[in-house]
Amino acid sequence: MINTLSVTTPSDLELVMTRVFNAPRRLVWDAMTKPELLKQWMFTPPEWAWAECEMDVRVGGKFRWVWNGPDGQVALSIWGEHREVVPPERIVHTERMEMGPGAGDCGPGGECSEPWELLATVELTEQGRQTQLRMTLLFPTKEARDGAAASGMEHGVSAGYDRLDAILAGHA
Amino acid sequence: MVLDSSPRLDRVFHALAHPARRAILRRLSHHEQNLSELSAPLKMSFPAASKHVRVLERAKLVRRRVVGRTHLCRIEGKPLAEANAWLEEYRRIWEANFQRLDSLLADLKAKEEQAHHKQN
Numbered sequence: 356m357i358n359t360l361s362v363t364t365p366s367d368l369e370l371v372m373t374r375v376f377n378a379p380r381r382l383v384w385d386a387m388t389k390p391e392l393l394k395q396w397m398f399t400p401p402e403w404a405w406a407e408c409e410m411d412v413r414v415g416g417k418f419r420w421v422w423n424g425p426d427g428q429v430a431l432s433i434w435g436e437h438r439e440v441v442p443p444e445r446i447v448h449t450e451r452m453e454m455g456p457g458a459g460d461c462g463p464g465g466e467c468s469e470p471w472e473l474l475a476t477v478e479l480t481e482q483g484r485q486t487q488l489r490m491t492l493l494f495p496t497k498e499a500r501d502g503a504a505a506s507g508m509e510h511g512v513s514a515g516y517d518r519l520d521a522i523l524a525g526h527a
Numbered sequence: 528m529v530l531d532s533s534p535r536l537d538r539v540f541h542a543l544a545h546p547a548r549r550a551i552l553r554r555l556s557h558h559e560q561n562l563s564e565l566s567a568p569l570k571m572s573f574p575a576a577s578k579h580v581r582v583l584e585r586a587k588l589v590r591r592r593v594v595g596r597t598h599l600c601r602i603e604g605k606p607l608a609e610a611n612a613w614l615e616e617y618r619r620i621w622e623a624n625f626q627r628l629d630s631l632l633a634d635l636k637a638k639e640e641q642a643h644h645k646q647n
Contacts, residue, residue, distance in 0.1 A: 376632055
């Protein structure tokens with residue numbers, strides 16, 4: 356049976372993803388909270404590499420994920436703080452994201468603004484021998500939500516072009 | 528990226544945020560309808576339906592043409608296709624993540640079962 360991902364926008368500020376996994380909840384929880392496991396499945400575009408993956412999974416504990424690009428420089432950082440931790444069923448964290456090694460969106464005069472923050476809630480529900488994951492991303496503004504998906508899209512699209520380049524090179 | 532938080536896409540998402548307008552689009556996806564045909568089954572007054580259609584028009588999701596006294600409404604596919612492409616791309620990225628998670632979970636399950644067999 357194929358487990359399909361559903362992505363919905365129940366309000367202007369939210370993005371909700373649900374997906375079923377053929378595994379007990381305890382294992383899904385581990386895969387989402389243990390750095391050595393998280394690194395094996397979480398978003399890494401081709402030619403990028405994990406630089407840091409730190410998870411302090413308790414209320415008030417911080418997490419930090421950093422990727423290097425093909426040039427070895429920091430390409431993307433995501434970080435935040437855990438607000439709720441109820442193993443193995445519920446985890447809530449704040450999240451900020453920044454592209455490149457810079458410090459947020461810097462103006463021409465060098466003034467930098469903190470990137471906006473979203474609130475991510477992950478709920479795991481046991482369904483027999485399966486586990487349903489429901490991830491709710493709550494954005495500060497609609498523009499932030501739409502922009503986040505659009506930036507995710509840029510990664511996806513450029514990754515697609517990278518693969519196309521490789522295929523074309525193989526045929527040259 | 529052309530879709531990057533464009534005001535046009537904002538209008539599309541605003542238009543889609545209301546269940547009445549999604550219902551209107553669903554009805555129009557079958558064929559062109561006039562405002563009275565649209566408003567009656569949705570239990571909406573004529574002005575209310577007209578207001579929703581105006582929001583859909585601004586998002587360029589619906590085109591209205593006036594023939595005599597009737598306002599004929601037709602769905603416009605392109606902005607909707609773009610909005611879907613945007614969400615679809617998000618879905619694709621996360622689906623790739625979750626497929627890797629599927630394999631990892633299968634490995635973890637297999638390892639646990641092995642450990643269990645060794646114990647017994």
